[in-house]
Structures are given as structure tokens and as C-alpha cells.
Amino acid sequence: MTAESQKLAAAERALDFLEPGMRLGLGTGSTAAKFVDLVGERVADGLDLVCVPTSETTRSQAKALSVRLTSLEETPELDLTVDGADELDGQLRLIKGGGGALLREKIVAAASKKMVVIADVSKLVETLGQFALPVEVMPFGLRATLGHVEATARAAGCEGKITLRQAGPGNHFVTDSGNHIVDCAFGQIADPAGLAAALSAIPGVVEHGLFLRMATTAIVAGDDGVDIITAA
Numbered sequence: 001m002t003a004e005s006q007k008l009a010a011a012e013r014a015l016d017f018l019e020p021g022m023r024l025g026l027g028t029g030s031t032a033a034k035f036v037d038l039v040g041e042r043v044a045d046g047l048d049l050v051c052v053p054t055s056e057t058t059r060s061q062a063k064a065l066s067v068r069l070t071s072l073e074e075t076p077e078l079d080l081t082v083d084g085a086d087e088l089d090g091q092l093r094l095i096k097g098g099g100g101a102l103l104r105e106k107i108v109a110a111a112s113k114k115m116v117v118i119a120d121v122s123k124l125v126e127t128l129g130q131f132a133l134p135v136e137v138m139p140f141g142l143r144a145t146l147g148h149v150e151a152t153a154r155a156a157g158c159e160g161k162i163t164l165r166q167a168g169p170g171n172h173f174v175t176d177s178g179n180h181i182v183d184c185a186f187g188q189i190a191d192p193a194g195l196a197a198a199l200s201a202i203p204g205v206v207e208h209g210l211f212l213r214m215a216t217t218a219i220v221a222g223d224d225g226v227d228i229i230t231a232a
Contacts, residue, residue, distance in 0.1 A: 001223050006120035007084075009221035011035040013228075014082050014118050017217075020048050023075050025108040026062055027083025028055040028101040031118050035082050040065025052078060054108045055101040056176050072111055081112040085119050085218075086131040086209070092117070092218055092231045093192050097134030097209030100165070100175050106207055106214075114216045121222030129158075129189040134165075134209040135182045135199060136175060145204030149182060152202055156195045158186040179206050 001009070011034040018024070018039075026036050036058060043049060043066060050070045053059040062069060072078075083105055087095040094117065096102050109115045137145045142164075150162055165173040165181040172180050189195055189210075196210040218229040 001221070003120050003122060006221040007031040007118070008034050009226055010118040010120065010219045011038055013219045013221070013226050014116055015042065017080060017082070017116055018042065018047065018049070019079075022049050022080060023070075023078045024049050024051045025078050025081030025083070025112050026051050026053045026058050027081065028058050028105060029084040029099045031084035031120070032058065032082070033061060035118060036061050036065070036067070040067055043067050050075060052108055054083065054105045055099070057101075072107065076111060078108065078112040079114070081109045081115045082118060083109065083115065085117050085123055085211075087123055087125050087128050088117060088119060088215070088218055089125055089128055090229065092215040092229060093128060094211035094215060095128055095131050095133055095209050096211050097136070097181065098131065100134070100173060100181055102134055102209045103136050103175065103177055103179070103207045106211060109211065109214050115214050117215045117218040119218065119220050121220055124220050127188045127190070128192055128210075129186045132183040132185040133189070135184060136177075136179045136206040136208070137182055138179055138204050138206060141204050142180065145202065146182060148202045149184070149199065149205065152198045153184060153186065153195070156198050157190055158184070158195060160184060160186040177206070
């Protein structure tokens with residue numbers, strides 16, 4: 001199976017978690033986009049859902065598919081969020097934010113009773129950190145915040161290049177919430193919980209891409225089929 005077919009297989013299995021009348025969070029990214037397409041097909045066939053998108057990209061996709069949308073202001077508690085991941089380990093700890101939607105993704109996941117992660121097998125790792133950890137930061141005081149991120153990471157035992165994400169030559173990437181993304185290439189993160197707490201304590205850091213104790217189930221598709229990993 002190609003990576004694309006694995007992503008589709010994982011997205012298809014996630015349909016088993018849907019129930020009529022469900023309040024559903026819709027993730028962002030290449031795998032989540034496949035799931036949103038499938039949700040659109042189910043809605044067209046008569047499945048009643050109301051959905052909260054985690055990005056403007058997902059909102060546009062779902063709206064084009066005539067999926068009924070709401071917001072966390074109108075629907076503050078969700079039954080389920082289905083989203084992808086840039087990395088996950090056997091304890092269902094995640095790195096997310098490669099697409100730049102980590103803040104809204106985390107808010108929506110936190111509002112959900114359950115979070116199902118869908119991924120191809122390449123995203124499953126023994127130790128988090130091979131994928132550069134995204135950290136969302138405010139534009140104000142950017143240089144000072146970057147210095148704090150570097151020092152905090154070093155104190156947590158994480159070394160590696162920290163770069164401000166670019167949308168093009170001379171243009172900083174801007175999230176849907178008007179912030180910037182710093183990508184931290186640590187290689188490995190021995191203590192995700194410790195690093196998460198340290199980053200969250202930095203003024204100017206809006207959110208980080210470590211999703212810990214949030215996913216309840218992961219659907220991982222590989223050449224040998226689809227595996228289901230559940231949280232302990």
C-alpha cells in the first residue's frame with residue numbers, strides 16, 4: 001500500500017466511530033482531509049452530524065461538501081474529534097502542527113469526549129521528536145520569545161535547530177489565529193511531559209504541538225492492514 005492508500009484506509013476505519021446526531025470535530029491535514037471527504041459522503045447519504053472544523057481550510061472543505069457546521073461558542077462540548085498526527089508513539093502521545101493548525105486542533109480536541117487519531121504507519125515512532133515540534137508564538141516580542149524557547153528546550157535536554165516557519169521568501173507563516181510557528185528539530189524528546197510544561201510557561205508561547213493524554217484511540221494503517229491502538 002502507498003502512503004496515500006494507508007491514509008485512506010485509516011480514514012475509512014474511523015467512520016466506524018460515527019453515530020447519528022454526533023457532535024464531531026474535524027481535523028486538519030492530508031489524512032484528516034480524506035476523512036472529511038468521507039464524512040461528506042455519509043452526510044449526503046443522510047447521516048445527521050454537526051461538525052466543528054479545526055482550521056479555515058477544513059471549514060472550506062466541509063462547507064463545500066454540505067456538512068453542517070457549528071462552532072465551540074454554539075456547541076462547546078463535542079462527542080468526538082477525528083484528526084491526523086505528524087508523529088505518535090505507543091502511548092498515544094502526539095506531535096501535531098505540521099499544517100499550522102495546532103492551536104485550534106488542541107482546543108477542539110480538549111472540548112471532545114474522545115479523540116481518534118488516523119495515520120499511516122510512517123507516523124508511528126518509538127520516541128517523539130524526529131518530526132520538528134511546532135510551537136505557536138505571538139508576533140509581539142518574537143525575538144525574545146525565541147530566545148526563551150531555545151533556553152527552555154536546552155534546559156529540558158532538547159538540542160537542535162529552531163527556525164521560524166516561512167510562507168515564502170521573506171514572509172513569516174501566519175496561523176488562522178494570526179500567530180507565527182517555530183519549528184524545533186530536536187531529533188528526540190526524552191521527556192515530552194516535562195518539555196510541554198516548560199514551553200507552556202513561556203510568555204509569548206501560545207501553544208505547542210505536543211498533544212499528551214488527549215488521544216483515546218489511534219488507527220494506524222500499514223502494508224499489513226489497519227491496527228487499533230487504545231490509550232491505557
